[in-house]
Amino acid sequence: MQKAIQSVRGMRDLLPAETPRWRLIEDETRALLAAFGYDEVRLPLLEPTTLFSRGVGESTDIVEKEMYSLQDRDGDSLTLRPEGTAGCVRLGLQHGLLFNQQQRLWYAGPMFRYERPQKGRYRQFDQIGVEAFGASDPALDAELIQFGDVLLRRLGLREQVALELNTLGSGDSRAAHREALVAYLTPLREKLDADSQRRLDRNPLRILDSKDPNTQALLKDAPRLQDFLDDASQAHFAQLCAHLDQIGISYRLNPGLVRGLDYYTHSVFEWVTDELGAQGTVCAGGRYDSLVEQLGGRSTPGAGFAIGVDRLVLLHEAVHGAWPGPALDVYATVAEPEQAGAALAFCQQLRAVVPGLRVRLDTAGGKLKNQFKRADASGARWALVLGAEEIAAGKATVKWLRESQPQAMLGLDELRQMLTTTGPG
RNA sequence: GUGGGCGUAGCUCAGCUGGUAGAGCUCCGGAUUGUGAUUCCGGCGGUCGUGGGUUCAAGCCCCCUCGUCCACCCCA
Numbered sequence: 001m002q003k004a005i006q007s008v009r010g011m012r013d014l015l016p017a018e019t020p021r022w023r024l025i026e027d028e029t030r031a032l033l034a035a036f037g038y039d040e041v042r043l044p045l046l047e048p049t050t051l052f053s054r055g056v057g058e059s060t061d062i063v064e065k066e067m068y069s070l071q072d073r074d075g076d077s078l079t080l081r082p083e084g085t086a087g088c089v090r091l092g093l094q095h096g097l098l099f100n101q102q103q104r105l106w107y108a109g110p111m112f113r114y115e116r117p118q119k120g121r122y123r124q125f126d127q128i129g130v131e132a133f134g135a136s137d138p139a140l141d142a143e144l145i146q147f148g149d150v151l152l153r154r155l156g157l158r159e160q161v162a163l164e165l166n167t168l169g170s171g172d173s174r175a176a177h178r179e180a181l182v183a184y185l186t187p188l189r190e191k192l193d194a195d196s197q198r199r200l201d202r203n204p205l206r207i208l209d210s211k212d213p214n215t216q217a218l219l220k221d222a223p224r225l226q227d228f229l230d231d232a233s234q235a236h237f238a239q240l241c242a243h244l245d246q247i248g249i250s251y252r253l254n255p256g257l258v259r260g261l262d263y264y265t266h267s268v269f270e271w272v273t274d275e276l277g278a279q280g281t282v283c284a285g286g287r288y289d290s291l292v293e294q295l296g297g298r299s300t301p302g303a304g305f306a307i308g309v310d311r312l313v314l315l316h317e318a319v320h321g322a323w324p325g326p327a328l329d330v331y332a333t334v335a336e337p338e339q340a341g342a343a344l345a346f347c348q349q350l351r352a353v354v355p356g357l358r359v360r361l362d363t364a365g366g367k368l369k370n371q372f373k374r375a376d377a378s379g380a381r382w383a384l385v386l387g388a389e390e391i392a393a394g395k396a397t398v399k400w401l402r403e404s405q406p407q408a409m410l411g412l413d414e415l416r417q418m419l420t421t422t423g424p425g
Numbered sequence: 426g427u428g429g430g431c432g433u434a435g436c437u438c439a440g441c442u443g444g445u446a447g448a449g450c451u452c453c454g455g456a457u458u459g460u461g462a463u464u465c466c467g468g469c470g471g472u473c474g475u476g477g478g479u480u481c482a483a484g485c486c487c488c489c490u491c492g493u494c495c496a497c498c499c500c501a
Contacts, residue, residue: 061500065426066500083500083501111501113500113501116499117494118497119495120501121499121500125501126501127501206499259500260499260500261500270501279501281500281501284500284501285501305501308500308501311501312501333459335459367454367459367460368459369457369460370461372460372462373462375460375461376462377461383461385459385460387459388459399460401461402462407460
């Protein structure tokens with residue numbers, strides 16, 4: 001025996017028992033996106049590496065150590081997309097969709113980051129990205145949050161998820177605060193915990209969120225981002241909060257909420273649950289007014305968020321448990337191998353006459369007893385027997401597997417009648 | 426990248442102080458010539474994750490390594 005080949009670490013297979021739950025979440029999201037007037041785009045999985053180093057930020061964890069990069073045959077550096085926003089902006093610029101226009105776009109598919117896998121975190125993971133361009137009004141930020149609220153309600157997950165909100169202010173105010181923070185902390189460097197010492201160079205904002213009590217004590221008099229917000233930034237955020245109040249969406253202000261991607265400005269938000277362990281962020285996003293310019297376009301405001309499909313699936317499973325029902329309505333058995341051809345024909349006639357009916361024909365053969373065992377295990381509501389007698393009469397024997405109803409031999413028309421008038425089981 | 430838990434049949438797991446690898450479920454056959462979910466009988470199924478070491482003897486002890494899960498970090 002050859003050594004069995006396994007899937008790549010952190011890249012999962014989805015088995016038949018799980019895919020219906022995925023489809024439920026994908027279908028609900030797609031329907032809601034249509035209802036909000038969003039248009040679908042499809043993006044390549046592979047992009048030029050520079051798109052991400054320029055878009056996401058040179059010194060972010062994603063770019064520094066998590067990208068799957070490879071050399072193309074002509075020496076160009078390509079990267080498996082670690083997130084979707086940069087690619088979506090690239091698409092908009094390349095096709096002239098952004099300048100002086102309003103665009104509402106969405107896309108779905110896998111993203112790739114080289115991280116240590118754990119619950120809710122995988123090297124290939126699925127996102128549905130929602131992006132809106134051309135509007136700087138906080139009403140857009142509010143609508144993106146409203147979308148998340150409605151989606152979570154539709155999935156029956158709203159009670160398990162809370163909204164966290166923060167503002168980073170304009171690019172200028174963010175930079176000024178960062179400078180002041182670094183100036184304040186640098187003399188204290190030796191007293192910080194190890195993680196925060198590293199953050200001091202990379203992402204000082206995150207130090208504010210340190211779990212180390214010693215570090216927290218040192219931060220008591222640290223410069224606060226709020227004090228650096230200019231009037232316009234403050235007004236923008238106040239307006240967003242007012243909108244949310246008006247549509248009845250409650251939120252928790254979290255000054256420690258700092259998105260790890262460099263492109264965020266003004267509002268940032270996360271939908272968070274505590275039912276998934278450490279990786280509890282189920283959707284997250286914010287405004288990125290300077291990203292388009294950073295990627296070479298005319299300055300265009302934008303905002304968006306990403307839905308972590310893997311995590312929504314996990315949460316749905318944790319909250320709603322077993323799901324869904326059986327995948328079959330009818331399981332057809334064949335008495336002897338000689339009747340297989342006629343059975344193939346009969347099953348297809350049945351599918352044709354009853355649209356949507358799910359009919360599986362047993363092709364494993366063997367004793368009728370075993371075919372019935374499989375019929376039972378399949379979850380189907382009815383079993384059919386196709387044998388010499390039935391074929392000769394152009395009929396099939398129908399047996400109810402879940403209810404006590406008499407077994408009967410019926411023709412195609414009677415069968416259609418019975419199956420279409422029987423309510424859902 | 427760091428830390429901890431776990432790797433024994435297709436699945437869930439037992440396996441004592443080192444002494445001939447087990448159970449339940451699944452699957453197949455039979456009791457029942459063409460009828461499941463209950464019962465009874467029988468059967469298939471294992472390089473004990475991999476490689477090395479200690480020992481008369483290793484699933485068990487030691488070392489390496491791989492995989493997996495959870496956490497840190499970070500993020501969807």
